[in-house]
Amino acid sequence: MFDIVGALLLLALASPAMLLIAVMVRWTSPGPIFFAHRRVGRNGKRFFCLKFRTMAIDADAQLKALLERDAGARAEWQKTQKLRRDPRITSIGRFLRRTSLDELPQLFNVLIGDMSLVGPRPIVESEIARYGRRFSEYCLVRPGLTGLWQVQRRADTSYRRRVAFDVAFTRSRSVRLYFLILAKTVPCVLTGRGAW
DSSP: OHHHHHHHHHHHHHHHHHHHHHHHHHHHSSSOSEEEEEEEOGGGOEEEEEEEOOBOTTHHHHHHHHHHHOHHHHHHHHHHSOOSSOTTBOHHHHHHHHHTGGGTTHHHHHHTTSOEEESSOOBOGGGHHHHGGGHHHHTTSOOEEEOHHHHHTGGGOOHHHHHHHHHHHHHHOOHHHHHHHHHHHHHHHHHTTTOO
């Protein structure tokens, strides 16, 4: 219930900013405003996680070409599934990612029940193997708009530590932890601490 009420309130507050972001995304880069990426949710259910588009429309082809020619980028991608200097990201996309504003459309995912305001990171299919036997614990709860690893260490966290944070949240979830993570998310977003 709090997810629904919270998402509605946040959407009401954020709607002017979301409209401005939508205009900026369309104005600075040709292509769609939103990006829907297939993720794994509660009970292993697949769903489309919404974000403001922060990458060029040929991002997949660019990534494949980069990983084929650059061993350093390939090693970084294999380790973290992220790139610190990602050439696919648009000029407005860099700002949106740094401030986490690209994730505001996930409030709609919360409203329809695919996500929670707080929970583990919504992972993609290829990440299941990295969770190993811990994947069953990941599937116990809805993925979150924010979560334990995002407010603890953010971008400087190794993949193994991110999995550990997700499992720790699943095992120790409580109303108190839920609100504590929400409260810690505010300064993380305002300062952009560790986001990339």
